[in-house]
Amino acid sequence: MTERQRRAVVTGIGVVAPSGVGANQHWRTVLAGRRRTGPITLFDASGYPTRLGGEVTDFDPTRYTDNRALVQTDRWTHLGFAATQLALADAGLPEQAPEPYDWAVTLASSSGGNLFGQRELQRLWSSPARTVGAYQSIAWFYAASVGQISIRHQAKGPSGVLVAESAGGLDSLAHAVRTIRRGASVVLAGATECPLSPYALACQARSGLLSEATDPERAYRPFDVDACGYLPAEGGAVFVVEEYAHAAARGARSYGEVAGWGATHDAAHTSSTSAGDPHQYARAMRLALSRADVEPAEVDLVVPDALGVPRYDRAEATALRAVFGADAPPVSTHKALTGRAHQGGSALDVATALLAYRHDTLPASAGPQTVAEGCELDFLRQRRRPRSRVALVCARGFDGFNSALVLRGVAPAGEDRR
Incomplete structure (x- = not known):
């Protein structure tokens, strides 16, 4: 079979977003048109021009990984752990690759581990010890989620991280198709984000593109006469992108093809x-x-x-x-x-x-x-x-x-x- 003949289909979707945890919750929110933005609670944003955002409420990371991994990683990666686990379950695949070199991870990232880095740097400059934790060197890094997810699921095929701001979530799926065509059977693709920390919000505010409205119902209105900027949000989606014949051989259902x-x-x-x-x-x-x-x-x-x-x-x-x-x-x-x-x-x-x-x-x-x-x-x-x-x-x-x-x-x- 040639590269062009190897088709890539999506067999699993994992959503962890303000719209809900799980693809079904997200879909119900979309159909109902329910707005899930509100006051930022992950830190005190009262001193910022933008005080509203989209948070994943009632998210319990301990449901998706163990405490050892949690203390080594940022909330952004915790969201990735959850979305990946949900996607694999949706696809009917095991949590660990039976053939590790046939599985790959290609995710996108913009801002990395903001909350973890913020906490450690504040400790560095505010405590007499002037130290940071041992995991500061890896938890904030923009490729941390790819590394942690590949380890957790034993995906040892060609993996990587794409950085193209919002466009990267689509680029990751395009790269997943290329990886499938080059021989992989399964690629975990997509992206999660958590740009809700003092440092991250300050960086976004500097662009002048954030909404400063105080009413969640009117704060983010694309294409509207009252459009006044965007609201930052966390979360995202991870997909199981699978080679078509591999999916068919195990009787997997498909959501569609990345064409x-x-x-x-x-x-x-x-x-x-x-x-x-x-x-x-x-x-x-x-x-x-x-x-x-x-x-x-x-x-x-x-x-x-x-x-x-x-x-x-x-x-x-x-x-x-x-x-x-x-x-x-x-x-x-x-x-x-x-x-x-x-x-x-x-x-x-x-x-x-x-x-x-x-x-x-x-x-x-x-x-x-x-x-x-x-x-x-x-x-x-x-x-x-x-x-x-x-x-x-x-x-x-x-x-x-x-x-x-x-x-x-x-x-x-x-x-x-x-």
Whole structure:
């Protein structure tokens, strides 16, 4: 079998996000349109302009790993432990690879172990001992989750971490397909994030892109006349990406196939006035469609980046119109419900698209209530059944990253379609 003949399908989804722990809870939140953002409680954010965010509430990391691993790692990795365990269980795979060199881990990361690093550095500069814990050197590191998950699940195949801000959640799945084509049977892909610490929030606030609204219902409104920035969030999704024949041989169900992808770069830093390059963003979408051998008219769902900053929203709408013309497919975004979890947020968008096909339902968009000028798109106002089961998921990362992913969903087989 040649590389091109080795297809990659998603057989497991693990979600740990403000929308819920587990894919089913996330899906129920999306269908109901329930907003899960609110006051930040992981630390005292009262002195910051932005005091709202999306947190994974009632999360108990001890359910997913032992105390020894917990003290060595950050909450961001704890979320990754949970999402991976849920994804493997959903796929019907064991927690440890039976053939370690056939399994790989390819995750994305933006900010690393913020809470752990914050605690240790505060101890360094505030205590007489002037020391940090032994695990400071590894827990904050942006590749820590990949390393810890590969050890925990004995995945010894070619593994790595992708850093492209929000775009990396899609890039990780593209890289998983390449890894499958090069011989791996199973790849754990996706991303989780936890950018909710004093240092992390200060870094994000400096961009000028955070919402400073105090009402959670009005704080994050992509493409809306009242758009005023995004709310930070933690969490994300991890996927079991499996070689098609390997999945079929064990009778595994599939959510769908990663059919194509595209990544481009603006070659420009994010500034206080920039909005990303619509031309390069559109080029990433066209690359993804071309590699999937999909015509724009075949797409029946677009899940956009939806930053919630007016100039970025207009640029994204411009890019989508450039690709699809006047007959743009329905657009649906749910980041207003959860906040923007950077790499984890784009991975969560992939989960939403695949779950939509599993449940035979394209979910209504969580806004905009009143479309802003220049953002005129076909926002999905009511849920509907899919037409072609082809979705385009899009994401942009600060400093010029653009990514797009084409998914081919699988029709449900006698399952509950509510």
